[in-house]
Amino acid sequence: MQDITKRQEIRLARWAQEVQQSTIQQLLAVATQPGILSFALGLPAAELFPVQAYAQAVEQLLLDHNQALQYGMPELSLKRHIVALMEQRGVRCHENQVFLTMGAQQAMSLLARLLLDLNGTVIVEEIVYSGILQAVEALQPALLTVPTHPESGMDVDAVEALLKGGQRPAFIYAISDGHNPLGISMSLEKRRHLVELARRYHVPILEDDAYGHLYYDDQPIPSMRSLDEEWVFYLGSFSKILAPALRTGWMIVPEHLISALSALKEGSDINTANLSQRSIAAYLDTGHLAGHVQTLRQAYRARRDVMVRAVQTYFPRDVRFSLPRSGMFLWVELPGKPDMEELLRIAIQREQVAFVPGHAFEVQGSCHAAHCMRLNFSNCGLEDIERGIARLGQILPA
Ligand SMILES: Cc1ncc(COP(=O)(O)O)c(C=O)c1O
Numbered sequence: 001m002q003d004i005t006k007r008q009e010i011r012l013a014r015w016a017q018e019v020q021q022s023t024i025q026q027l028l029a030v031a032t033q034p035g036i037l038s039f040a041l042g043l044p045a046a047e048l049f050p051v052q053a054y055a056q057a058v059e060q061l062l063l064d065h066n067q068a069l070q071y072g073m074p075e076l077s078l079k080r081h082i083v084a085l086m087e088q089r090g091v092r093c094h095e096n097q098v099f100l101t102m103g104a105q106q107a108m109s110l111l112a113r114l115l116l117d118l119n120g121t122v123i124v125e126e127i128v129y130s131g132i133l134q135a136v137e138a139l140q141p142a143l144l145t146v147p148t149h150p151e152s153g154m155d156v157d158a159v160e161a162l163l164k165g166g167q168r169p170a171f172i173y174a175i176s177d178g179h180n181p182l183g184i185s186m187s188l189e190k191r192r193h194l195v196e197l198a199r200r201y202h203v204p205i206l207e208d209d210a211y212g213h214l215y216y217d218d219q220p221i222p223s224m225r226s227l228d229e230e231w232v233f234y235l236g237s238f239s240k241i242l243a244p245a246l247r248t249g250w251m252i253v254p255e256h257l258i259s260a261l262s263a264l265k266e267g268s269d270i271n272t273a274n275l276s277q278r279s280i281a282a283y284l285d286t287g288h289l290a291g292h293v294q295t296l297r298q299a300y301r302a303r304r305d306v307m308v309r310a311v312q313t314y315f316p317r318d319v320r321f322s323l324p325r326s327g328m329f330l331w332v333e334l335p336g337k338p339d340m341e342e343l344l345r346i347a348i349q350r351e352q353v354a355f356v357p358g359h360a361f362e363v364q365g366s367c368h369a370a371h372c373m374r375l376n377f378s379n380c381g382l383e384d385i386e387r388g389i390a391r392l393g394q395i396l397p398a
Pocket of ligand 1: 102103104106129175180208210236248
């Protein structure tokens with residue numbers, strides 16, 4: 001009889017032999033343990049989820065529509081709501097340019113499959129959201145990295161140099177607002193410059209705007225998609241403004257790409273969870289979203305401010321950071337060459353506080369973020385933020 005406890009010799013695809021969970025996924029188990037004050041993950045504040053209004057919308061939907069649980073086409077009424085939502089990002093678009101996805105992550109993955117050849121090239125920043133690297137991984141691209149500045153973001157001149165030098169990547173990945181992990185927003189000048197390059201060299205920009213609606217100034221900067229509708233492919237998400245468990249996001253792309261994207265998506269999940277789409281549309285019909293996002297902005301702005309003051313009070317004087325204008329993250333640069341893995345271990349075991357070490361966002365081989373930490377400010381209340389930062393301050397090298 002075969003010993004089923006013995007590991008079978010299953011041959012994995014070559015690229016998959018190297019695949020590992022991201023540091024962030026590994027931290028999820030630790031950071032969500034009871035008693036841990038977590039500044040680690042990009043979690044929205046659970047106590048602010050619009051539970052009642054959403055529950056009512058879902059109940060009504062299920063009672064009124066006998067097809068609500070059925071397979072179906074992408075929800076047109078949700079696309080219409082998205083068109084309206086995009087106006088707040090300065091974007092004028094049409095339902096036919098909206099493609100619904102399982103979150104912004106799936107949008108990245110589908111666009112990678114649509115645009116990127118095996119062993120092709122893409123441009124990313126040296127310090128980047130690890131999800132984009134996972135999205136392109138199976139296609140084993142050469143990653144053309146450009147420097148990224150903790151205060152001003154992507155070095156667009158470096159992008160220009162690559163393109164001028166003859167590189168023609170499948171796309172440029174950029175986060176214009178609430179950069180994950182740096183927390184910065186690109187200036188309007190940089191956005192214009194990048195868009196101009198995309199047009200001139202015919203290289204699309206994947207504009208990841210997962211945090212674009214969470215801005216803390218009176219006037220948000222318009223998204224890059226508002227500057228060009230042909231070369232900027234916009235990625236949006238309900239994860240941060242409504243709830244990540246709904247796994248619903250969207251892209252805005254030129255209409256002629258929609259049928260190819262539909263074919264790719266069908267092969268992976270047939271259709272985005274229709275119940276999520278329909279229930280989000282039903283919730284949006286109630287008109288509650290605008291007030292809800294306003295509540296989130298106020299709450300997160302207050303949390304950001306408390307975190308910044310606490311860092312100024314409890315961290316060594318020569319740490320560096322800049323004030324995030326949007327999003328959920330504060331990026332802190334520590335002086336010297338601290339051992340961040342060791343710091344994290346002590347932070348969790350002794351102080352019960354979690355953060356993400358900067359190296360989790362480095363493109364392989366680089367050490368640009370080895371002395372940095374990413375702190376999330378959306379997921380803890382004001383007192384916990386103060387307490388957690390004070391505890392972290394105790395273990396940082398002076
Ligand atoms: C920059 C960025 N893009 C995309 C995502 C994925 O978002 P979604 O939940 O919509 O898949 C995240 C999640 O944290 C993110 O930080």
